Amino acid sequence: MYKTKKLWTPLSAVIRRALPTTCRLNTYTPVSQFRSLSSHLEASSRVSLSPPYFHDLYRNLKFSAKNFCSLSAAKVNSTTIRCWNCDAVSAGTTPFLYCDSCRSIQPVDVSVDYFQIFGLEKKYDIEVDGLEGKYKDWQKKLHPDLVHSKSEKEREYAAEQSARVIDAYRTLSKPLSRAIYILRLEGVDVDEEQTVSDPELLTEIMEIREAVEEATDSQALNQIQSQMKEKMEESSNSFANAYRSRKFDEAVTCIQRMTYYQRASEEILKKL
Amino acid sequence: MAEPAYTVASDSETTGEEKSSPAFPEIAIGIDIGTSQCSVAIWNGSQVELLKNTRNQKLMRSYVTFKDEVPSGGVSNQLSHEHEMLTGAAIFNMKRLIGRVDTDPVVHASKSLPFLVQTLDIGVRPFIAALVNNVWRSTTPEEVLAIFLVELRVMAEVQLKRPIRNVVLSIPVSFSRFQLTRIERACAMAGLHVLRLMPEPTAVALLYAQQQQQMVHDTMGSGSEKIAVIFNMGAGYCDVAVTVTGGGVSQIKALAGSAIGGEDLLQNLMRHLLPNWEKLFSSRGINEINSMGLLRVATQDAIHKLSSQDSVQIDVDLGNGSRICKVVNRQEFEEVNHKVFEKCESLIIQCLNDAKVDADDLTDVIVVGGCSYIPKIRNLVKSICKRELYKGMNPLEAAVCGAALEGAVASGISDPFGSLDLLTIQATPLGIGIRANGNRFVPIIPRNTTMPARKELIFTTVNDNQTDVLIVVYEGDAEKAEENHLLGYFKIMGIPPAPKGVPEIKVCMDIDASNVLRVLAGVMLPGSQQPVVPIMEVRMPTVDDGHGWCAEALHRTYGATLDLVTVQQKI
Numbered sequence: 001m002y003k004t005k006k007l008w009t010p011l012s013a014v015i016r017r018a019l020p021t022t023c024r025l026n027t028y029t030p031v032s033q034f035r036s037l038s039s040h041l042e043a044s045s046r047v048s049l050s051p052p053y054f055h056d057l058y059r060n061l062k063f064s065a066k067n068f069c070s071l072s073a074a075k076v077n078s079t080t081i082r083c084w085n086c087d088a089v090s091a092g093t094t095p096f097l098y099c100d101s102c103r104s105i106q107p108v109d110v111s112v113d114y115f116q117i118f119g120l121e122k123k124y125d126i127e128v129d130g131l132e133g134k135y136k137d138w139q140k141k142l143h144p145d146l147v148h149s150k151s152e153k154e155r156e157y158a159a160e161q162s163a164r165v166i167d168a169y170r171t172l173s174k175p176l177s178r179a180i181y182i183l184r185l186e187g188v189d190v191d192e193e194q195t196v197s198d199p200e201l202l203t204e205i206m207e208i209r210e211a212v213e214e215a216t217d218s219q220a221l222n223q224i225q226s227q228m229k230e231k232m233e234e235s236s237n238s239f240a241n242a243y244r245s246r247k248f249d250e251a252v253t254c255i256q257r258m259t260y261y262q263r264a265s266e267e268i269l270k271k272l
Numbered sequence: 273m274a275e276p277a278y279t280v281a282s283d284s285e286t287t288g289e290e291k292s293s294p295a296f297p298e299i300a301i302g303i304d305i306g307t308s309q310c311s312v313a314i315w316n317g318s319q320v321e322l323l324k325n326t327r328n329q330k331l332m333r334s335y336v337t338f339k340d341e342v343p344s345g346g347v348s349n350q351l352s353h354e355h356e357m358l359t360g361a362a363i364f365n366m367k368r369l370i371g372r373v374d375t376d377p378v379v380h381a382s383k384s385l386p387f388l389v390q391t392l393d394i395g396v397r398p399f400i401a402a403l404v405n406n407v408w409r410s411t412t413p414e415e416v417l418a419i420f421l422v423e424l425r426v427m428a429e430v431q432l433k434r435p436i437r438n439v440v441l442s443i444p445v446s447f448s449r450f451q452l453t454r455i456e457r458a459c460a461m462a463g464l465h466v467l468r469l470m471p472e473p474t475a476v477a478l479l480y481a482q483q484q485q486q487m488v489h490d491t492m493g494s495g496s497e498k499i500a501v502i503f504n505m506g507a508g509y510c511d512v513a514v515t516v517t518g519g520g521v522s523q524i525k526a527l528a529g530s531a532i533g534g535e536d537l538l539q540n541l542m543r544h545l546l547p548n549w550e551k552l553f554s555s556r557g558i559n560e561i562n563s564m565g566l567l568r569v570a571t572q573d574a575i576h577k578l579s580s581q582d583s584v585q586i587d588v589d590l591g592n593g594s595r596i597c598k599v600v601n602r603q604e605f606e607e608v609n610h611k612v613f614e615k616c617e618s619l620i621i622q623c624l625n626d627a628k629v630d631a632d633d634l635t636d637v638i639v640v641g642g643c644s645y646i647p648k649i650r651n652l653v654k655s656i657c658k659r660e661l662y663k664g665m666n667p668l669e670a671a672v673c674g675a676a677l678e679g680a681v682a683s684g685i686s687d688p689f690g691s692l693d694l695l696t697i698q699a700t701p702l703g704i705g706i707r708a709n710g711n712r713f714v715p716i717i718p719r720n721t722t723m724p725a726r727k728e729l730i731f732t733t734v735n736d737n738q739t740d741v742l743i744v745v746y747e748g749d750a751e752k753a754e755e756n757h758l759l760g761y762f763k764i765m766g767i768p769p770a771p772k773g774v775p776e777i778k779v780c781m782d783i784d785a786s787n788v789l790r791v792l793a794g795v796m797l798p799g800s801q802q803p804v805v806p807i808m809e810v811r812m813p814t815v816d817d818g819h820g821w822c823a824e825a826l827h828r829t830y831g832a833t834l835d836l837v838t839v840q841q842k843i
Contacts (some may be wrong), residue, residue: 163726166697166722
């Protein structure tokens, strides 16, 4: 029976879909003085940071738990990548997500990073304006809506590729997620759960928190909001510098600041 | 793709139809079932064409009369007189009632319709009935829509000389996923397979994308990104979308919608004309229904006239000895409806905020739907968006044309001139989340997330040694869980004993390319490398009709013993 068959799929396959994050087995003891504010903040900010994890684990499991022949084949012959369908060789100028000769969608190749997808040099300060157009060009080739009549296999590729391009667009278009991503490409994983230890930032957080709580009208809130924007830009610039000079510890600190300013800014927006 | 461990399909009649991919793609037709009017369109090989019924109408009234043995709808049936719709035998406005329980304010507002809508306010289906030979014949919104859709299908089959199966339907932004299953059910009853359900303004956005693409081709102009606001208001619903369009691709940045429309304008004006009318007609005798109908027609007519003239004379004999003779001017009409107009304004503002778009960045402002003729509506949109309105569309046909375009695109049809070189990238109109932190609604996929989407949050237990948790899935934007649409619920059982706050309960939501929502939940304990109980994967929605009492009953029975809280985030 259809249903029973489904019930007994190996668990590993399920985890790949269900539990993107590897287990971080710390108990959650909230830092009490920030508790009330953080409880307001958690939902939105947590979610926005999860997709990179997903891809990480996805990649790991793909190689360890499951053998995706097409994918590993693509990896092995990284010099000559061929289309799974028509065997045409990728031109090599653009990342091979889609075969121009037979118009079929290729399986996800995780070695192609988000910057490459958008034809960008791997650097933090990029022109965000050009992303939207390139993103749409890809979607017009990869979106699952456009491959209804194709094989089950290719529809799956479409779903995965299209989701990856959406994620790439979302990640690169915002400074914070772009910063986290670019560090991850350098092998530095930013744990957004990490407790703030920098006393200077702690004091600042307290101050901002008080200011937000005491703000009575939208004018006051707007003022804090533009402050947040300024601080965000400042940290973004110092991140760019730190990254360029490969001072990754400093870069991580900048990300912490940016994370906080973003949360505060979202919180203010809710109050407005 | 990995097979899920558990799949709980909710509505068997709507699932498992996606598998067949026919060798010859059949072009799906586009259908716009409006609260008051409906239409059908199809890509005819070179352009979108609206189909006409035997009376040469492109727009048909959305109603079904139960007068004779066989119910008949507004496609085939010809009313001898407008008033025939008001004898109690005709059922209409079903789009406002579908998938709603009797505690819903929208159902309550429908009690003034000239047929029977009764509520018990306990969270079950409302009692809806037509008066046939002095007997109340009960029906359901699904049945009425199905009768109607069958007529539309037959009409299209006769004209296109082929069987019709696949359809793209435009739907209101504010419809919950439960309501979507009811629409799919009605389609299934009518022998139609839903290829896509498209929020109305996104259908309009696709038409806009095509028009802009055409312009680029014609003038060899720049193909830059264009930001447009689309405001759609019909008889039953008001929808807003912000789209960023370029190269024939419409990316939906934000959606907002509410069940307000021309029907509310009409009822408010009726109340203004006859303040105690609801009481007067509450007994629902044949005479009361008739009077109510007469008042409705006269008021409707007056509203239409007020779109082009400053004041209107209303003179109607209600047949029960009372006669209404009044002059109403446009200002009065706007005053009695100021709340509706304010709601419209707030929807536009919310949508712009959500899209993070400033009015100054807009390229075009598109106003469509039956209410787009009302001067106040046009003015309020213009003043918020600081733009003159876009002129390139027929306000009553835009949505169905967009649906037909989507039908052609989704059927895999291509056009040598590139007219179908189009794509809509949809966003979720409502947030989807679960009940946690007491009675709070915690969104996991926030509204306006690009689809397909997958997001997750971590929760934990509230009691020591809590072995079971209840995952109650809601859709909406309200803070309190019960103010959102209930989609379903399931329990995770057998969590090994642990102090409260220790088990890590991961809830993941996944919307795939065909807009199917799955909820996955797994439990991790410190020291374990594997989930400690099998991961549950449930396809939503799981609720059926009359679900309104479910959440309340669940809560009463289980209290806080199965509750969840979000894991506190450290700063």
